[in-house]
Amino acid sequence: MNPVLAKYERNGSLLCVGLDPDLAALPESFRAQAEPQLAFNRYVIDATREYAGSYKLNAAFYEARGAQGVREMEQTVEYLRAVAPDAVTICDAKRADIGNTNRGYVESVFDAMGFDAITLHPYLGSEALSPFLDREDKLSIVLCRTSNPGAGELQDLVVNGDPLWKHMARQVAETWNTRGNCALVVGATWPDEMRAIRAVAPELPLLVPGIGAQGGDVKAVVDAGLDARGGGLMIASSRGIIFAQDPHAAATSVYEEIEEARKVTHAR
Numbered sequence: 001m002n003p004v005l006a007k008y009e010r011n012g013s014l015l016c017v018g019l020d021p022d023l024a025a026l027p028e029s030f031r032a033q034a035e036p037q038l039a040f041n042r043y044v045i046d047a048t049r050e051y052a053g054s055y056k057l058n059a060a061f062y063e064a065r066g067a068q069g070v071r072e073m074e075q076t077v078e079y080l081r082a083v084a085p086d087a088v089t090i091c092d093a094k095r096a097d098i099g100n101t102n103r104g105y106v107e108s109v110f111d112a113m114g115f116d117a118i119t120l121h122p123y124l125g126s127e128a129l130s131p132f133l134d135r136e137d138k139l140s141i142v143l144c145r146t147s148n149p150g151a152g153e154l155q156d157l158v159v160n161g162d163p164l165w166k167h168m169a170r171q172v173a174e175t176w177n178t179r180g181n182c183a184l185v186v187g188a189t190w191p192d193e194m195r196a197i198r199a200v201a202p203e204l205p206l207l208v209p210g211i212g213a214q215g216g217d218v219k220a221v222v223d224a225g226l227d228a229r230g231g232g233l234m235i236a237s238s239r240g241i242i243f244a245q246d247p248h249a250a251a252t253s254v255y256e257e258i259e260e261a262r263k264v265t266h267a268r
């Protein structure tokens with residue numbers, strides 16, 4: 001089994017905490033520190049690691065600070081390896097380029113920084129993405145149906161009789177996932193599309209952002225996206241947890257809501 005998915009199974013939690021420490025939104029007590037994002041992340045991780053099955057770090061919030069931010073992203077991954085070794089670490093960088101350039105991203109994200117997984121744009125095709133897809137020890141998470149309101153502009157275009165997002169899901173499930181190391185991004189804001197994606201990709205894990213600040217509904221996500229074994233989802237919330245008054249309480253509450261919905265749906 002893919003080692004990242006083995007970690008995910010061991011851990012058992014469908015909750016993904018998004019570590020998106022927008023500097024401008026950090027409490028002053030963290031902004032005043034020499035390593036503000038690292039300090040804030042450690043605080044959030046300590047408050048949530050009891051319930052988080054995965055952590056997703058969106059590179060934009062770190063890269064915004066240049067080399068120092070990237071260093072703090074890397075140190076956060078080191079911290080996670082030490083205190084939450086069974087939590088999957090996802091670099092949300094939505095990378096993709098031609099093949100040999102992708103090798104640079106692979107070395108940066110998987111080897112230098114040590115992430116377990118990365119988010120990818122599919123537009124260049126699997127030939128270009130092969131440096132990611134060849135990595136049997138990592139997880140490539142391909143954008144399928146994004147959470148934003150304008151997602152349909154391109155993703156709803158009809159290709160071979162299906163909307164592009166459905167075509168994408170089938171393509172990844174049937175041809176890109178030969179090494180068992182692929183997953184899909186499906187926004188929580190689109191439960192109907194998620195149900196159709198689950199039907200054509202019954203075994204692919206789905207990374208599902210869009211609950212919390214973007215208004216997606218946990219029960220609808222679990223109902224539409226759970227796989228036949230009662231798992232297969234990484235349900236992600238960033239602002240709704242990390243900027244809550246009490247991140248521990250916020251993570252506990254989302255975790256419990258997921259578990260409740262999971263029991264009800266899986267029992268059917």
Ligand SMILES: O=C(O)c1cc(=O)[nH]c(=O)n1[C@@H]1O[C@H](COP(=O)(O)O)[C@@H](O)[C@H]1O
Pocket residue numbers: 018020056058092119145146147148185186187209210211212213214236237238239240
């Ligand atoms: O790939 C992603 O994670 C992603 C895909 C998508 O369709 N929508 C989406 O919001 N995201 C990311 O998920 C996170 C959502 O953050 P919150 O809305 O604060 O929970 C951000 O890091 C987004 O960049």
